[in-house]
Every structure is written in structure tokens, then in C-alpha cells.
Amino acid sequence: MSRLWVEKNKDGSWDAFSDDGAHIKFGHSSDRGLFSPGDLVKVALAGCAALSSEMPVESVLGEGTGARIVVDGTYDSDADAYTSFEEQIVVDATKAGLSEEDAKKLAERVRRHIESGCTVMHTYREATPVRMNVEVRR
Numbered sequence: 001m002s003r004l005w006v007e008k009n010k011d012g013s014w015d016a017f018s019d020d021g022a023h024i025k026f027g028h029s030s031d032r033g034l035f036s037p038g039d040l041v042k043v044a045l046a047g048c049a050a051l052s053s054e055m056p057v058e059s060v061l062g063e064g065t066g067a068r069i070v071v072d073g074t075y076d077s078d079a080d081a082y083t084s085f086e087e088q089i090v091v092d093a094t095k096a097g098l099s100e101e102d103a104k105k106l107a108e109r110v111r112r113h114i115e116s117g118c119t120v121m122h123t124y125r126e127a128t129p130v131r132m133n134v135e136v137r138r
Contacts, residue, residue, distance in 0.1 A: 002018040002019035002020045002022075003018065003019050004016055004017060004018040004019070004022075005017055006026075012027060012028075013025055013026070013027040013032070013034055014026050014027055024040075026039075026040055038073070038075070038082070041073070041082065042071040042072075042073055042085065043071075044120045045071050045085055045087065045118075045120050045121060045124065046069040046070070046071045046087070047120075048114075048118040048119060048120035048121060049067075049069045049071075049087055049089060049114045049118055049121070050066060050067060050069050051117075052113050052114045052116075052117040052118045053066070053067045053069075053089060053091075053110045053113055053114055054066055055113060056106065056109040056110050056113050057091055057106070057110065060093070060096065060098075060102075060106050060109075061091070061093055061096050065092075067089045067090060067091045067110065068089075068090045068091075068092070069087060069088070069089050069090075070087070070088040070090070071085055071086070071087050071088075072085070072086050072088075073085045073086075074086075085124065089110060089111075089114070091106065091107070091110060093106065
């Protein structure tokens, strides 16, 4: 896993970078087309489920296919925290002609892969301590 950092832009948005070259823009205002930090929490969960489900979906439906993952969260404004998340994983197999039994088997395989392979889901299910160090350079 690579290290990441964020830097503020002059327009008030932020950029997140990783050691391996990944980049994403975010900010406070979703009306500017930016993910908020809360959105990024949900993106992490959905992205992890997408990558975890990729293999079973492609093995049945072919390379380049994937599930659509929708994540919604219950937000508690008093605690300024999400109290729960709901993921909806939709695999479009309409062109594959799967039997009902094969569709159930695929759904179960997708569920097992996400349950066993999604680090983000595992992390969110646990009480995960966050240690913070603030340094002011002068």
C-alpha cells in the first residue's frame, strides 16, 4: 500500500496524491463537482466492493464486465459521523441468459468475494483507532 497526502489548491479545492501516482480532487462543495470527504468514505467502500467482485463477475460474464455498486450512508449530524452504510451490488447479466440457479450462484460468489476481500468493509466494521500528530514547521 502506498502512502498518500493531500494539498490545497488556490481555488479552495484539494488534491489527494499517492506515492504510486494516483490522484483525486475533492473539496467541501459538491455543487462544484467535487467529492466531499464523506463522499470519499463511500467511494472507498464502493471501490473496494467493485475490485473485490471483479473476478467472479468476469469469470461468468466475460472480461471487462463489472458490477454497479451504489453506497448510501446514514449520517448523524450531532456526532458528525456515518452510523451505517448500505451497499447495493447490481450485476447486469441480462445478456448472459443465466438460469435462476446460476444467477443465485453468481450472487453468492460475489457476496463471498466482497466479504472476504474488501479491506475497507473490514475496517469500517471494526473500531479503528486513528492516531494524529500535528506539526507546525517554522
